[in-house]
Amino acid sequence: MSQESWNFLFIGLTFALYIVIAFRSRAASTKEYYVAGSGVSPFANGMATAADWMSAATFISMAGGIAASGYDASRFLMGWTGGFVLLTTLIVPYLRKFNKFTVVDFLGDRFYSNTARLVGVVCAIFICMTYIMGQMRGVGIVFSRLFSIPIWGGVWIGAAIVFFYAGLGGMKGITYTQVAQYCVMVFAYVLPVIFISMLLTGNVVPQLGLIGSYTKDGMESAVPLLDKLNQLNVDLGFASYTDGSKSRIDMFCITAALMFGTAGLPHVIVRFFTVKSVKAVRTSACWTLLFIAMIYLTAPALGAFARTNFIQEVNEVTYAEAPSWFKNWEDKNLIAWVDKNGDGRIQYRAGAALSPSKPQFATERGAHGERLLVNEATESTNEVYYDKDILVMANPEMAGLPAWVIALVMAGCVAAALSTAAGLLLVLSTSISHDLIKKVLKPDLSEKQEVMSARLASFGTLLVAAYFGINPPSSFVAKTVAFAFGLAASSFFPTLLMGIFSKRMNRAGAVSGMIVGITFTLGYIIYFQFIRPALGHDTGFLFGISPEGIGFIGMLLNFVVAFSVSAVTPAPPQEIQDMVEEVRLPNGVGKATH
Amino acid sequence: MDSESASAYWRGSLRVVAILLSIWAFISLGCGVLFRDFLDANFPSIGNAPFGFWIAQQGSIIGFVCLLLAYRSMMGSLDKKHGYDEAVEQ
Numbered sequence: 001m002s003q004e005s006w007n008f009l010f011i012g013l014t015f016a017l018y019i020v021i022a023f024r025s026r027a028a029s030t031k032e033y034y035v036a037g038s039g040v041s042p043f044a045n046g047m048a049t050a051a052d053w054m055s056a057a058t059f060i061s062m063a064g065g066i067a068a069s070g071y072d073a074s075r076f077l078m079g080w081t082g083g084f085v086l087l088t089t090l091i092v093p094y095l096r097k098f099n100k101f102t103v104v105d106f107l108g109d110r111f112y113s114n115t116a117r118l119v120g121v122v123c124a125i126f127i128c129m130t131y132i133m134g135q136m137r138g139v140g141i142v143f144s145r146l147f148s149i150p151i152w153g154g155v156w157i158g159a160a161i162v163f164f165y166a167g168l169g170g171m172k173g174i175t176y177t178q179v180a181q182y183c184v185m186v187f188a189y190v191l192p193v194i195f196i197s198m199l200l201t202g203n204v205v206p207q208l209g210l211i212g213s214y215t216k217d218g219m220e221s222a223v224p225l226l227d228k229l230n231q232l233n234v235d236l237g238f239a240s241y242t243d244g245s246k247s248r249i250d251m252f253c254i255t256a257a258l259m260f261g262t263a264g265l266p267h268v269i270v271r272f273f274t275v276k277s278v279k280a281v282r283t284s285a286c287w288t289l290l291f292i293a294m295i296y297l298t299a300p301a302l303g304a305f306a307r308t309n310f311i312q313e314v315n316e317v318t319y320a321e322a323p324s325w326f327k328n329w330e331d332k333n334l335i336a337w338v339d340k341n342g343d344g345r346i347q348y349r350a351g352a353a354l355s356p357s358k359p360q361f362a363t364e365r366g367a368h369g370e371r372l373l374v375n376e377a378t379e380s381t382n383e384v385y386y387d388k389d390i391l392v393m394a395n396p397e398m399a400g401l402p403a404w405v406i407a408l409v410m411a412g413c414v415a416a417a418l419s420t421a422a423g424l425l426l427v428l429s430t431s432i433s434h435d436l437i438k439k440v441l442k443p444d445l446s447e448k449q450e451v452m453s454a455r456l457a458s459f460g461t462l463l464v465a466a467y468f469g470i471n472p473p474s475s476f477v478a479k480t481v482a483f484a485f486g487l488a489a490s491s492f493f494p495t496l497l498m499g500i501f502s503k504r505m506n507r508a509g510a511v512s513g514m515i516v517g518i519t520f521t522l523g524y525i526i527y528f529q530f531i532r533p534a535l536g537h538d539t540g541f542l543f544g545i546s547p548e549g550i551g552f553i554g555m556l557l558n559f560v561v562a563f564s565v566s567a568v569t570p571a572p573p574q575e576i577q578d579m580v581e582e583v584r585l586p587n588g589v590g591k592a593t594h
Numbered sequence: 595m596d597s598e599s600a601s602a603y604w605r606g607s608l609r610v611v612a613i614l615l616s617i618w619a620f621i622s623l624g625c626g627v628l629f630r631d632f633l634d635a636n637f638p639s640i641g642n643a644p645f646g647f648w649i650a651q652q653g654s655i656i657g658f659v660c661l662l663l664a665y666r667s668m669m670g671s672l673d674k675k676h677g678y679d680e681a682v683e684q
Contacts, residue, residue, distance in 0.1 A: 077650070082658055093669075210652070251627050279673070
């Protein structure tokens with residue numbers, strides 16, 4: 001069977017599976033639509049949350065990022081797992097006890113104010129919208145590579161499927177499809193890495209392979225894998241793999257911003273509203289992190305293996321003898337080679353090979369059969385451009401694995417993008433139908449009308465997301481996905497935390513803290529990314545902190561402002577203080593209600 | 595629920611959270627970032643990986659999972675001690 005037919009078979013089968021599941025568990029009431037009737041088992045919710053969490057960006061790009069930057073990429077590994085410790089110990093058990101449908105509900109009730117509710121809705125929509133655009137783009141790219149259709153076609157196929165099961169099925173439909181999607185993802189991610197680990201290190205367990213020896217050239221010449229990689233990196237002019245090159249304070253702030261941001265992301269928090277009790281929330285959080293860890297512990301091994309493989313198979317090899325995957329991905333515009341010194345061999349070195357850095361291909365081919373480029377060659381001795389996203393997708397080919405494994409990886413990429421997009425879509429439609437229409441604009445909405453308006457809202461937001469997926473505001477989307485964490489860290493996380501842990505925190509404090517935190521963070525990001533991007537690396541950065549990590553400072557500002565303002569304004573009413581005391585006790589959670 | 599047991603329960607849960615989050619900060623931001631050079635230089639390698647590097651890419655994640663398991667069991671026994679345990683976990 002050809003690669004194409006395997007791809008069709010795997011993607012077709014998984015899609016059919018998702019749609020059958022969604023149809024069988026479609027939602028009938030608001031309770032089912034928003035929180036799956038609060039009857040999901042902790043184990044199933046753990047899997048669903050893990051699938052929700054692993055976006056297309058994580059699945060496709062993270063290992064490539066680790067391969068490219070070694071130790072520096074630890075900020076993502078720690079940030080996106082460590083945040084769950086904060087989420088579990090500080091936020092979700094209390095919000096589950098509070099027993100409402102949405103995160104914004106808590107802000108509105110706890111701070112007895114529709115202003116707080118509106119600020120919350122705006123933050124939620126901004127965070128989720130930037131995130132979902134990236135997912136739609138991811139779906140489009142995978143489809144276009146798979147079936148050689150334009151990206152817009154891929155985006156629309158993805159949007160139609162997400163609408164079918166998220167828009168119609170609600171939280172209940174999403175939850176059970178995400179369980180299936182997690183299973184596809186974990187196989188697709190881990191299986192190829194096991195094969196590659198055996199190939200390079202002779203170790204079946206990739207995590208042991210990472211700290212083991214490189215034995216591909218025979219047992220006698222075995223060397224520690226990481227030493228070999230450091231040597232390769234340094235020889236080619238890169239920073240040593242295990243050392244990294246980011247400043248300590250920047251590493252610290254980015255890691256912290258990612259962790260605190262994780263604990264403030266609305267689409268992750270609401271997943272825990274689907275289980276029965278506070279006790280079930282704690283159990284479910286353990287499952288969630290365990291399932292996430294299975295992929296996150298594999299990623300560093302994959303990154304190291306892929307980097308070693310890539311350099312060994314490509315560097316100083318003549319183009320004529322280059323492996324077939326090199327040429328395949330060149331045909332798909334994701335690898336480019338320019339023979340600067342005219343020796344017919346591929347030299348891979350540090351630095352950008354091309355100017356501008358993304359390749360623009362000419363129609364002719366060069367002397368060795370390579371595709372010629374319109375770009376100018378740079379001064380650097382590096383002759384290779386590669387898109388870091390290919391490492392996960394090309395990995396099975398690099399390791400010479402059979403065609404069905406490659407198809408499985410493709411199905412995994414699609415599952416990752418769809419599951420995250422569905423979760424985000426739900427938060428967006430809930431924010432509009434529940435928090436905005438039902439709670440602020442039209443409180444007399446009946447339950448039937450509310451579900452209908454949620455479906456309409458999800459249709460509308462999906463159209464907007466698909467539009468931006470097809471026409472991304474330049475590189476804006478990829479960047480803002482990372483910044484969504486900074487925004488969540490400086491707005492939702494501190495405000496939720498103070499709402500639970502400080503009885504004295506009042507409306508004025510919370511609202512001003514949120515506004516100052518998010519305005520400062522957004523302003524800093526916009527200034528350095530869009531107004532003066534030329535300032536670039538650490539010139540003019542506050543304390544040398546890059547925009548990626550500024551959410552941490554924004555969070556501290558939020559705390560300072562909130563506590564100062566609330567100290568000089570009246571304490572919250574007695575019934576609010578009683579409510580906070582009630583939220584702190586784990587017993588007697590009914591099902592989530594209005 | 596009488597308010598005395600409620601406030602004792604709350605003090606107890608604050609203590610659990612404080613303990614676990616100090617460990618959390620120590621392994622991630624501490625060992626993974628701030629002290630990693632010191633750890634690389636002075637601690638034995640894990641397999642062939644420098645200690646600090648291994649903590650940042652593998653050890654911290656394993657540690658987080660253990661922290662959540664500890665949270666679950668510590669809060670569970672706190673629930674029992676103060677009578678907030680709900681017998682039926684469905």
